[in-house]
Amino acid sequence: MLKLADIKKTYKIGPTEMEVLKGVNLEIAQGELLSIMGQSGCGKSTLMNIIGLLDKPTSGSYFIEGREVSYTDDDALSDIRNRKVGFVFQQYNLLPKLTALDNVGRPLIYRGEDEDSIKQKAIEFLTKVDMHERARHRPSELSGGQQQRVAIARALVGKPAIILADEPTGALDTRVGQEIMNLFKRLNQEEGITVVIITHDLNIAKQCERFVIMKDGVLLDK
Amino acid sequence: MTLKSHIKAAARSLYAAKQRTILALIGITIGIGSVIAMVSIGTIVSEEALKQFKEMGTDILTVRKDYRFEGGDFQKADVPIQLNDALNIPAYCPAVLAVAPYVKVEAEISYTGKKISGSSALGVTQSFSNLNKFGIESGRFISDLDKYGHFCVIGNSIYQKMKELGASSIIGAKIKLGESIFTIAGVLKKTSGGGLMRQFEPNESAYIHITTVMRLKGNAEISTITAQTKPDSSPRSAQKQIKEYFKKTKTPNVRVVTAEELIENMQKQMRLFTLLLGAIGSISLIVGGVGIMNIMLVSVSERRKEIGISRALGARRKDIQSEFLFESVILSLVGGAIGIVIGVLLSFIVSYFSKWEFMVSYMAIFLGVFVSSAVGIFFGFYPARQASMLDPIVALRSE
Numbered sequence: 001m002l003k004l005a006d007i008k009k010t011y012k013i014g015p016t017e018m019e020v021l022k023g024v025n026l027e028i029a030q031g032e033l034l035s036i037m038g039q040s041g042c043g044k045s046t047l048m049n050i051i052g053l054l055d056k057p058t059s060g061s062y063f064i065e066g067r068e069v070s071y072t073d074d075d076a077l078s079d080i081r082n083r084k085v086g087f088v089f090q091q092y093n094l095l096p097k098l099t100a101l102d103n104v105g106r107p108l109i110y111r112g113e114d115e116d117s118i119k120q121k122a123i124e125f126l127t128k129v130d131m132h133e134r135a136r137h138r139p140s141e142l143s144g145g146q147q148q149r150v151a152i153a154r155a156l157v158g159k160p161a162i163i164l165a166d167e168p169t170g171a172l173d174t175r176v177g178q179e180i181m182n183l184f185k186r187l188n189q190e191e192g193i194t195v196v197i198i199t200h201d202l203n204i205a206k207q208c209e210r211f212v213i214m215k216d217g218v219l220l221d222k
Numbered sequence: 223m224t225l226k227s228h229i230k231a232a233a234r235s236l237y238a239a240k241q242r243t244i245l246a247l248i249g250i251t252i253g254i255g256s257v258i259a260m261v262s263i264g265t266i267v268s269e270e271a272l273k274q275f276k277e278m279g280t281d282i283l284t285v286r287k288d289y290r291f292e293g294g295d296f297q298k299a300d301v302p303i304q305l306n307d308a309l310n311i312p313a314y315c316p317a318v319l320a321v322a323p324y325v326k327v328e329a330e331i332s333y334t335g336k337k338i339s340g341s342s343a344l345g346v347t348q349s350f351s352n353l354n355k356f357g358i359e360s361g362r363f364i365s366d367l368d369k370y371g372h373f374c375v376i377g378n379s380i381y382q383k384m385k386e387l388g389a390s391s392i393i394g395a396k397i398k399l400g401e402s403i404f405t406i407a408g409v410l411k412k413t414s415g416g417g418l419m420r421q422f423e424p425n426e427s428a429y430i431h432i433t434t435v436m437r438l439k440g441n442a443e444i445s446t447i448t449a450q451t452k453p454d455s456s457p458r459s460a461q462k463q464i465k466e467y468f469k470k471t472k473t474p475n476v477r478v479v480t481a482e483e484l485i486e487n488m489q490k491q492m493r494l495f496t497l498l499l500g501a502i503g504s505i506s507l508i509v510g511g512v513g514i515m516n517i518m519l520v521s522v523s524e525r526r527k528e529i530g531i532s533r534a535l536g537a538r539r540k541d542i543q544s545e546f547l548f549e550s551v552i553l554s555l556v557g558g559a560i561g562i563v564i565g566v567l568l569s570f571i572v573s574y575f576s577k578w579e580f581m582v583s584y585m586a587i588f589l590g591v592f593v594s595s596a597v598g599i600f601f602g603f604y605p606a607r608q609a610s611m612l613d614p615i616v617a618l619r620s621e
Contacts, residue, residue, distance in 0.1 A: 049615055052534070054533075054534060054614050054615050054618075055615055074538070074539060075538050075539070075540070078533070078536050078537065078538040078539075079536065079538070081534065081535075081536045082535065082536020082537075083536070087534050087535070089618075093527075093531045093534075093618070095528055095531060095532075097234060097235070097238050106532075106535055107535045107536055109223055109224075109227050110223055110532075110535065110536045110537050110538070110541060111536075112223060112224050114224075115226075115227075154535070158536075
């Protein structure tokens with residue numbers, strides 16, 4: 001469903017060029033639970049930004065559902081990001097002024113959906129992550145684990161092709177982190193949602209049905 | 223993003239930064255308020271000046287000696303208008319119904335030995351009252367039977383001052399005008415003046431027959447002749463006839479101005495005046511606009527993370543740009559609305575204390591709404607564009 005073919009990314013810092021991704025090949029099938037593991041500085045974040053369409057590769061091809069997406073214009077990229085990718089960040093990244101409900105509904109606002117249907121869907125997905133009772137709370141009134149659940153609901157609400165989680169348990173203690181991991185596993189098994197988890201934690205990586213290791217800008221399949 | 227969600231998001235952000243919002247509002251309110259106040263006051267003043275013309279009618283012309291020496295013949299141009307030439311205008315110009323020449327004299331007026339300050343004397347004919355639409359409070363106006371006689375009619379302010387000095391019966395009372403004694407024959411009603419048509423102070427003047435002035439003061443000159451057009455003739459033809467007529471007299475160069483021309487001239491000046499006032503007000507509007515821009519720029523740099531998150535969730539550049547643009551437009555429209563109220567209120571206070579007739583200038587309100595939204599778009603565009611051009615990765619990483 002997702003296919004990266006020989007993706008290279010080079011940054012220019014002054015006169016010197018730094019190749020962060022040196023030809024990444026990766027295929028992710030529908031319904032997979034995959035983790036990408038690696039030390040910091042190995043190019044994980046760059047790869048995630050490219051998969052999440054926040055960044056463009058220097059060369060190579062990237063297909064989502066058979067469609068080449070890596071070189072489309074900014075507006076089209078925003079639209080694909082909105083419809084096909086759901087982000088979960090290490091620091092949750094909820095909008096502090098909005099309630100949990102409004103945070104979850106946010107991606108749908110950019111699709112121009114009407115308020116009632118947005119609200120209905122937001123409640124539906126808050127219920128899926130067991131946060132419907134906190135729908136009216138703002139992020140500052142929620143614990144880290146609760147915020148991450150809301151963030152997961154936000155990533156799911158637009159029915160994306162893939163959930164992209166960048167160190168989703170990095171800011172949580174082991175117990176709460178495991179709860180979040182269990183939630184991902186449950187969503188993957190029960191709803192068939194494709195999840196990619198980027199982590200440096202081997203314990204997290206091992207819980208996924210498939211995990212790849214990134215080293216010096218290339219992927220080593222295990 | 224729908225319009226409703228845009229407005230909602232903008233209102234929410236403005237509400238979250240209350241203090242900053244209020245400060246920006248104050249700036250734009252003062253800006254719009256001063257433009258509205260200035261333009262309104264300008265309009266009120268012009269209308270006030272125009273009122274006089276409407277009162278006197280548009281069939282009035284003024285004739286004066288032309289001080290522009292065409293042909294360079296200084297001596298010839300310096301001959302004053304002769305009284306007989308002035309009085310003969312209706313006989314030679316068929317379009318003219320009546321004329322009223324007058325002479326201004328600087329003379330001290332005193333009653334029972336006490337000076338009445340700020341007054342002057344005017345040498346007039348019987349027709350003067352009619353042409354200037356004077357009303358008589360008591361007694362009568364100067365008549366042509368008063369030729370060389372020592373009778374005078376006083377303006378309303380002189381009358382009031384004499385009463386303050388203890389005069390009980392005014393008609394028949396004697397006042398001293400320069401070196402001569404005059405008997406009061408009548409009192410005028412309060413009359414507005416000081417404009418372009420009545421170029422004298424009608425309430426502060428004592429009116430005596432023009433022949434009396436000519437005899438007492440040898441060097442007195444006819445300053446202006448007021449002429450009235452016949453109802454079936456046009457002021458333009460009267461103007462032409464008067465000009466032709468004076469070519470045969472000792473004063474061949476005269477300026478004849480119709481009321482229409484005067485009004486046109488005055489309106490031109492008033493427009494300029496209003497424009498000037500508006501320009502002065504605009505300076506504070508620009509300052510207010512820069513205030514909005516400043517606050518929007520701060521808001522953009524403070525919300526970089528939020529912009530990054532929104533972009534990751536699928537917001538297009540356009541969405542981010544319009545979100546910020548909506549904020550600045552809402553800010554300036556609300557400021558504009560308050561400014562309009564303050565501006566109108568201010569012009570009401572000014573016209574109340576100046577005793578002008580207050581009116582709301584709809585042009586000014588339209589201008590206020592238009593200008594404030596323009597200010598919002600203009601000064602909000604740059605910050606909004608900066609926000610939309612942020613790299614989502616960099617924005618996400620910022621704190």
